[in-house]
Amino acid sequence: MTKKMMDGVGKFARHYPANVAIVTTRTENEQDAMAAAWHSCISFKPPLLGVSVSPKRHTYNMITESKKFAMNYVPSEKSIISAQTGGVSGRDVDKFEMFGLELKGETGLDLPVLKDAYAAYECKLHSVIELGDHHWFVGEVLFSHYDEEAFSEGQMFLTDKVSPTMYLGFDHYLLPPKCESTHLERSKLPE
Numbered sequence: 001m002t003k004k005m006m007d008g009v010g011k012f013a014r015h016y017p018a019n020v021a022i023v024t025t026r027t028e029n030e031q032d033a034m035a036a037a038w039h040s041c042i043s044f045k046p047p048l049l050g051v052s053v054s055p056k057r058h059t060y061n062m063i064t065e066s067k068k069f070a071m072n073y074v075p076s077e078k079s080i081i082s083a084q085t086g087g088v089s090g091r092d093v094d095k096f097e098m099f100g101l102e103l104k105g106e107t108g109l110d111l112p113v114l115k116d117a118y119a120a121y122e123c124k125l126h127s128v129i130e131l132g133d134h135h136w137f138v139g140e141v142l143f144s145h146y147d148e149e150a151f152s153e154g155q156m157f158l159t160d161k162v163s164p165t166m167y168l169g170f171d172h173y174l175l176p177p178k179c180e181s182t183h184l185e186r187s188k189l190p191e
């Protein structure tokens with residue numbers, strides 16, 4: 001293979017595939033959901049995660065107002081939810097109604113948690129860092145939801161039970177057959 005180098009980053013897509021989260025939030029009057037591929041865990045103690053949201057998004061204004069959001073992780077066979085919530089704005093449509101997105105009844109922070117999610121985190125807004133054309137919304141996870149069957153002992157993702165929504169950029173998604181996982185011991189220095 002020929003390894004190339006270029007200036008800058010182009011479409012910022014060569015590190016894909018990336019796990020997509022559906023970011024949901026609710027104010028007193030409305031709720032919204034948007035797909036986000038730019039997100040990460042940040043800290044265990046306290047449990048912090050971050051998601052990069054453009055100020056152009058309705059979600060941006062709503063989280064700024066509500067000071068809370070949920071990160072919903074849906075299985076690959078529901079990748080359509082990413083394309084749906086990532087295509088139109090909550091300014092113009094009620095995405096929950098339009099796409100028939102069902103919600104879990106019981107939540108900790110009165111946030112919309114998707115029934116289709118195999119995992120979801122409810123966060124209170126910790127801070128916002130204004131970086132470039134997207135801003136980094138940091139959330140502190142106060143409640144977690146998960147599908148018992150998707151995880152071994154409630155923790156480790158079972159790849160024979162569920163596969164995540166993985167974005168490839170350019171409106172393409174990875175639709176894996178059920179992948180297998182393998183345990184690879186981390187390298188250690190001899191004692």
Ligand SMILES: Cc1cc2nc3c(=O)[nH]c(=O)nc-3n(C[C@H](O)[C@H](O)[C@H](O)COP(=O)(O)O)c2cc1C
Binds near residue numbers: 036039053056060091
């Ligand atoms: C797969 C995918 C990933 C996306 N990732 C992000 C992201 O990380 N941050 C962001 O601000 N927008 C992202 N978007 C765009 C928003 O989801 C999209 O603009 C959405 O319509 C915003 O909805 P809202 O105006 O209701 O908030 C993504 C879209 C798709 C389809």
